Amino acid sequence: MNLSSAYAHVLGNETDRLALLAIKDKITQDPSGILYSWNKSIHFCNWEGVICSQRHQRVIMLDLMSKGIIGSLSPYIGNLSFLRTIDLRNNSFHSQIPHEIGRLFRLQILLMGNNSFSGQLPTNLSQCSNLINFTIGHNNLVGEIPMDFGSLSKLIALGLHDNNLTGRIPASFGNLSSLEALGLTSNKFYGSIPGSITQLQSLLYISLADNMFSGMVPQSFYNISSLQYISFAKNQLEGSLPPEIGLNLPNLFGFLIGGNQFSGSIPISLVSNASKLQNLDLAYNSFTGNVPIEVGSLQDLQVLALGTNGLGGGGKDDDMKFLTSLNNCSNLQLLDIYGNQFGGRLPISVVNLSNTFGYLYLGNNQIVGSLPSEIGNLVNLMLLSVEMNFLTGIIPKGIGMLQNLQYLGLSGNRFSGQIPDSVGNNSQLYYLDLSDNKLEGNVLSNFEKYQSLQILNLSHNHFTGTIPKKLFELSGHLTTLSLAHNSLFGQIPSEVGNLQNLQSLDISENKLTGDIPVTLGDCLSLESLYLQGNILGGVIPSSLSHLKGLKNFDISRNNLSGDIPKYLENLLLLKSLNLSFNNLEGEVPTKGIFQNASAISLVGNSKLCGGMAKLELEKCYFKKSEKHGMHLALKVALGVLLPSLVIASLLLAFCFTRRPGTRPSSEEFLKDGLERISYNELRKATDGFSLSNLIGVGSYGSVYKGVLHQNEGPIAVKVLNLMETGASKSFIAECEVLRKVRHRNLLKILTVCSSVDFEGNDFKALVFKFMHNGSVEDWLHPSSDSVLLPRYLNLWQMLNIAIDVAFALDYLHNHCEIPIVHCDLKSSNILLDHDMAARVGDFGLAKFLRKTSSGSGTNESNSFAVRGTIGYIPPEYGMGAQVSTQGDLYSYGIFLLEMLTGKRPTDMMFKDGVNLHQWTRLALTDQGVMDIIDTRLVSEGDPNETTYDSDMHKYTREQLQECIISIMNIGVACSAESIVERMEIKDVLAQMHAIKKKFAQI
Missing domain, CATH: 3.80.10.10 (Ribonuclease Inhibitor)
Structure with missing residues (x-):
């Protein structure tokens, strides 16, 4: 050189x-x-x-x-x-x-x-x-x-x-x-x-x-013969598929064009010559004609999605002949022909689908005949949807053999006879809908096995007898219960109060007697209560005043008596109230829902008086002694309340006089860095906030999916329910946090809305980018909205999610100008984007910490209100301690254990002082870790030979167990009852990175 x-x-x-x-x-x-x-x-x-x-x-x-x-x-x-x-x-x-x-x-x-x-x-x-x-x-x-x-x-x-x-x-x-x-x-x-x-x-x-x-x-x-994977899903493409498509694309393993405007027939060459196809998605288009029988030649086929088209002949015997050919597809996991025109009888061959088969959508067609008794052969079936057809006969006992079944939809058919006792064996069910059939006999009594059941609908049948008390032992998860339009008699069991997560109860149009149970007031999550068309007596119990979230209340056409309770004025979310055709008497309240004549019905109660003028009721007349008593009571009340009112007024005046350091209003937040959008724009983006776009409901509002502009991707709109106590404060808190943070693992706000709706009511909403893979909760505990495809988190994904969330907490706690405590970290608030990267959202309960002279953070508020969600709340919050970063660490630890075990921290198995942390710690001590982890993380086989595929990484059972134990130890350490025993987030990150590095090199 x-x-x-x-x-x-x-x-x-x-x-x-x-x-x-x-x-x-x-x-x-x-x-x-x-x-x-x-x-x-x-x-x-x-x-x-x-x-x-x-x-x-x-x-x-x-x-x-x-x-x-x-x-x-x-x-x-x-x-x-x-x-x-x-x-x-x-x-x-x-x-x-x-x-x-x-x-x-x-x-x-x-x-x-x-x-x-x-x-x-x-x-x-x-x-x-x-x-x-x-x-x-x-x-x-x-x-x-x-x-x-x-x-x-x-x-x-x-x-x-x-x-x-x-x-x-x-x-x-x-x-x-x-x-x-x-x-x-x-x-x-x-x-x-x-x-x-x-x-x-x-x-x-x-x-x-x-x-x-x-x-x-x-x-x-x-004609690009090299193509292996094509996805044009969710666009506005149109036209037909060329007849020779399969001849020209022989290497296709994925062809996804669902959610467009394609039409015409399904080319035979697509299913006969593209022999490597694994995923064929033609759903939500306008395809017509029969499904080629040659589809059965696709031996690698895993997903066949043909739902919501115009396929089938509307009743011809050969409409579903192609189902028999699918017996050759040994890897098939999902078949969706929902919402077409398939008719005729369901081929018996459907019970011979692959051992891996998990999801069968046959609903909303024109299928006749009976459901095959051999349906129990599909041992791995997780979802069976045959609603809205013309099926007859009895519900086959073989359904009870489907031990993995989670969703059973048989509504809108003509099934008769009794519910077979074997159905009680489906202990994994979270959705059971047998409504709108001709079923009879007693309501199934062995519901105590349904510890995962969330939705139960037996309405519009011919059931008789009493409501079994065991039905109300499902206190863990049941959110919707409908027994309406049957012939049930007797009293409503007082055990109904056990259903503390119940949101909708409909037992209308039966022959029920007795009083309305006082224990209904314990169902604090109730939003809809329908008791109309029975023979209930007594008064409306005062305990119902506890139902602050009640929106729809109908007790019409009963024998109820007494006054209309004044507390109904204070149920601020109440939108519909029907008290008609009872024996109610006395003065009608004039506040709250009683100010809206179109929202209430009082007809058929001849002894009612007063109320707003639009009701056209007689005026109320009181005897002199009654008036005197009222005046005396008013004087006593004023003597007690006036001093308090004066003090309260002074406090309010003090609070509304801004001083340096006081908390600014939501309007000031909106002026500082967050672009605003109008109510009308959001209404159009969500199709009028339609139920079809509703993707979630939380403590302070609802979340809708929408498209803001025609050439933009989907958005998520969080609409605050301002009638809910604390909702406005949550809006301000979330605005305050989101305008000050920027991190790839935090959900980014796009815009905000603080306006009024078309009825003049206050309206506030936050707009985020839509997260395509939902929340971690959706993957760990799938609901009826999230099981459209078989999906679960493997260990590699869990590890990456855990690291992402740890990064977010480290940023909030240690790298913001003012440290922030999330206060509500849980699986439903951790969202997954298109690439499965985790983003922490929902800062409605977040708190800023002010630095002390020692450098530690203390809560800016003196409030001792418990913040968070049951199961994730650290124990010290329940004893009056202020929020702290260590509280988030506790929630993070519980979240890790939830991912690994597949168990919610509120699972019914955790009782008598035992919680998820203690249960996991005991398993670690007794070397029983593999007995408590989510079974989806491993498969059966020889521990020394079987490998476990995790995001294209393969490991032996021993290696997998080592990784799980390492993560589980972190979860247990973070969720320790004592604050001083919990890990620091920086140590969590260091250990997580070490685990990932070792796991990746195996």
Whole structure:
């Protein structure tokens, strides 16, 4: 090496070192400590995350993946001129992507997914002519794809999914001759699919799902024979599929076009020649005709989704002939033909579907005949939906053999006879709907086995006898119970008060007698109570005043007597009240719901008087002695209350006079950094807040899915129920927190609304980006809305989720200007985005902590109200302690144990002083961990030979057990009863990273 080249070599090395230090300077938080090694005492080629070439000692790779880093990316990265690989995935980099990256002409791999990069894609990235993989999914990018990207002729993979990109696919993409994978899912792209894309003859994978693409797919697109995976789901595409599609695409294993406007018939070639198909989703389109019988030749088929089309012949015997052919599909897990025109008898062959078969949707068709008695052969069936058909005969006893059944929908048919006792064996059921049939006999009494049951509907049948008391032992989870329109008699059992999570109770239109049970007042979650059309007597019990969430109350057409209770005025959420045709008497209240004549019905109570003028009732007349007594009572009350009222008025005046340090109003929060949106825009986005768009209900309101603008992706709208005590305060708290935090593992607020609705009522809402994979709770404890596909979390996913949540807590507790305590960390508040990255949401109970002289945080409020959700609340809160970061650690520990065991902290098994923490700790002590974990984490077999697939990682049972125990020990340590025994979040992160590193190297 001559002198000049040696000088250039040294100078180049120094340039790299200075560039790395400039990158370090832009990083504000490094929780994993990766940058500690970036110092003068160590050569930069030995710095963690830096890889150099052996010959020139120049940086060729920068690997900072999954380090929890927060900061921006320095433009000096453009000085690392020998870089070939940049991997920044799974961090919290923000701000714009520096255009200096375009100077890295040697760059081949650029991975920046799962961050918070904003702004537009740099146009000069097209100068990175050697780029083969560019993935920047799950960020906050806006704008259009630069036309010049079409010049990246060596590009093999391009992933821009889960951003806010808009515009059309550039026609220049036809020049990407090497492209094998194109992912544009979940953006705001619109327009037609350009014909130039058909020039990509190397394409293997393409996903344009969840955008606003319209028009027809270019016919020549279906001639790209290399294609293996196509997803155009959830767009506005139309047209028919070419007859030869399967001949031209023989390598397809995934074809997902559900949620569009495709029409025509299903091409025979698609199911006969595309023999590798595993997932075929044609649901929610307008396909017609019969399903080709050749579908049974797809031996690798796992999911066949044909629901909500116009398939079938409306009653022809061969409508469902294709079901018999599916017996050849040994891997089939889900079959959905719901909402079509299939008729005729259900083939007996349906009971011979694969051993892995779990989900069968046959509802809303025209199927006749009986349900096969051999249905019990489908031993792994988890969901059976045959509602709204014309099925007759008895409910087969074989259903009782389905030990894994969770959802059973038989409503809207013509089933007769009694409910077989064997149905009581389905102990995993959470949804049972037998309504609108011709069933008779007594209501099944062995309900005590249904400890997971949430929804039970036996209405509109011919049941007789009394309501069994055992029915009300389902106190753990039951939210909806309907026995309406039967012939039940006797009294309502007082045990009904055990159903403390019950939201809707309908036992109307029976022959029930006796009083309304006082214990109904213990059902504090009740929103709808229907007792009409019975023979109930006595008075309306005062205990019902406890039902603060009651919205619908109907006790009409009974024999009730006495006054209308004044407490009904104070049930602020009450929207409908029917007291008609009873023997009620006395004065009608005039406040609350009684101010709305259209919301109440009092007809058929001849002794009522007073009330608002619109009711047109007679005036009330009182005797002189009664008036005197009332006046005396009023004087006594005023003598007691006036001093208190004066004090309260002074306090109110004091509170509304703002002083430095007092809490600002919601309007002031909205003026400080959060863009606002109108009520009308949100109403249109959610189709008038329709029930079909309702995706969740919480303590202070409801969440709706919607689309704000035609060319944008879906949003989640959290509408506050301002009649609920604390809702406005929750809105202010959430605004206050969300405007001050920014982290990739926190749910990001898009906009807010503080306005009035069309009736002049106050309206407040928060708008977030829609999280496609729901909450962790949806995966751990699937409900009727979340079992459309068989899904569960494997251990690798759980580990990543646990780390994501720990990052979020570490940021809130240690890296915010003012430390923040979440106060309601639980599985339902941890949401999963398109790539299964966890984002913590719902800051309605969050509290800011003020720093003390010792550096610790104390609560800014002197309130000792218990904050959080039962099961996740740390024990010290129940004893009056102020909120603290250690309280969040307790909730985090419980969350970890919930994920690993699959048990809710409020599970019925936890009683007599034993909770989830103690149960898990005992199992760790007794070496019985594998007996208590969620069975979905492992499979049966030889512990030394069987491997367990976890996100494309395979492990022996022993290795899996070691990882589970390590995580479980962290969960137990975090949820210790004593604060001083709990782990610190930084230690949690360090141990979690160590577990992940070891687990990944096995």
